[in-house]
Amino acid sequence: MTDALWYFARGSGVVSLVLLTVVVALGIGARSGRTAFGLPRFAVNLLHRNAALLAVVFLAGHVVSLLFDPYAQLRVFDLVLPFAGNYRPVWQGLGTLAFDLLLAIVITSLLRKRLGARVWRIVHWLAYLCWPVALLHGLGTGSDNGTVWLWTISALCTLLVVAAVGWRLAPSFSRFPERARRHINPRLLPAPTPALTQPGTPSQPGTPPQPGTPPQPGTPPPAHFGARASAQPGSYEEVR
Amino acid sequence: MTSVAEAPPGSSVESRLLADPAGTRLDVHLTQHGRLPAADLTQVIGMARDAGLTGRGGAGFPLWRKLAAVAATNRPAVVIANGAEGEPASGKDKALLAYAPNLVLDGLQLVAAGARSAVLYVPASAHPALARLLDQRRSAGLDRVPVRLVAAPDAFVAGEESAVASAVAGQGAVPADKLVRITDAGTLVQNVETLAHLAMIARYGPGWFRAAGTYDEPGTFLATVSGAVASPGVVEAGYGVALGDLIAAAGGATAPLAAVLVGGYHGAWVPADPRLPVSRAALTPYGGSPGAGVIMALPVGACGLVETARIAGYLAEQSAGQCGPCVNGLPRLASTLSDLAARRARPGLPAEVERLARLVTGRGACRHPDGTARLIHSAMRAFHADATAHLAGQCLAERSHR
Amino acid sequence: MSHAETTRIGRGQEPASRRLHVDWTACDGRGLCAELLPELLTEDDWGFPVARGDMTVPPALEPAARQAVDRCPALALRLVSERPAPASS
The missing domain is CATH 1.20.1440.230 (NADH-ubiquinone oxidoreductase 51kDa subunit, iron-sulphur binding domain)
Structure with a gap:
């Protein structure tokens, strides 16, 4: 019975890693806004989400089986607090860290509408930390480390994620490479120090305009057609 | 619709806000106009409705409806006088704040009745003079609602209603999504000229206000006339004023005109017909409106x-x-x-x-x-x-x- | 936002018609909505959604519209009940 738990823990851990790899690749694919494998965008998106939820299921199995495993001696607080374990604390701690990060990503995703897109996006960036931490945990902690099959699986997963991240960083990633980035026009941001000491230049208060003539604003609006006078033959200066 | 041939009697160049402007001299202002009659918000809404006063910031939305919407939220209102005027072809708010700032501040007190504080949102260069005036007014017991100055960035969209609210809240002056209307969120943003008109209405009555302009578009407005005119500047006139009269008041055209830009950079080009009334009704066929009163004359020979x-x-x-x-x-x-x-x-x-x-x-x-x-x-x-x-x-x- | 999403009954007891609303400050032009609602939306030169008509959602398309709202990566899309012309400055 205890052996079964142990095998299940190892197996579900590896499956989780493979699923997380697929989730990262699909996430990057969804971010590109492109269709993939003949799937429409929303399907790529849904696949990303469902693969992530499946990974959580396997991870839950992985963690629960270890809680009951006599060798691992995992305590409940080891699920939350990394690097405090009895068994290979550093490598196990990486697993705890990855688990916590994944929980944060999944929970914020489920509560995305309440939290807002900004918080969700910031937490979602942690996926790029979660995945390598999970990989290291798998390579270091398991009794399978050093086996050819684990190294092969890990190498293939790494290859997929590196390729996806490489594509993500490439200029050809966007469907619309010519699209201008949206960012707040700096002239609208609050000035660091309010310019309260600029006497002279503004309007001359207390000096009313001459009666009979139209009042002039402190700085009259520019006569636009004269501005380009030198360049334009048909300009206002010449007409006058 | 207003006929092009005959403008109504109230549609002519006529100075009200800018008649004998007192500048920042509070004593002159009080001699001219006296103290502001006391009025609660319901009375202010009533007089704004009776006068038919619309926003002078560009969109021309009736003031009383905004006031009523803000009052209906039943929460402490944020009241902002908007003098940002990011439009390069417009100088009327700047002129108004230089020549008749007390009217603006009187109007702000009227719409802020019952509010805890009010904000005057104007470019930082205008702050020193206005800060001094606000001190004087407070000592004279004119401003029951304290007024805070907030610097408006010198940018075109900095005067947009939701951008104003954002800037006053300490963030960038960036427009917000309009799913929730800003008035429904308890914020009133009013152009400074609208407030100055309101201060006049409170003293001289809606009937007096309606003596200028047309029946549908009562009152005067400040126009900034520029381009091929002899003395570019700010002119006040009743809605429906003939385009030619506005241009004449700015010293007249310096050349035959090809077209006129009415309403500013978000406005429309209209034919340089001197008889064309400057009113929403007459400009709608050209896709335009008086907007914030910008008139830019394009001479023949300029493309x-x-x-x-x-x-x-x-x-x-x-x-x-x-x-x-x-x-x-x-x-x-x-x-x-x-x-x-x-x-x-x-x-x-x-x-x-x-x-x-x-x-x-x-x-x-x-x-x-x-x-x-x-x-x-x-x-x-x-x-x-x-x-x-x-x-x-x-x-x-x-x-x-x- | 709940008040904006509640159905208001218009005059004459007809159910209030629903309309898609794009928060352009949030929209990132990922293209999911145009894909899920090709009857109502297409994409512009830069991949941002463009209404084919006036963004009014016919009852038959409401489920698809809900899905589009749900799937928007930027949470920029909303399904709102029709309301009078908005006030502006």
């Missing part, structure tokens, strides 16, 4: 397409940078129009300009893309013959000048 392309380039630069269609569409629109203006002709160029203008319309948090598109649509109508000539490598304005 309207070149001028519009210059304005479009400026407006593209002034995008707040938040909304994809604006960030991408306005620069493309401006460069396409520039190609036409500079006679870098290619087939279908005018149609492409029109397509892009339609494409950006209605697709932003604020009306910046819509206003830009409106200007360009009106230019393509007003300068249609020029556009055709440009495609053939000719410029009518240039030729007429020779």
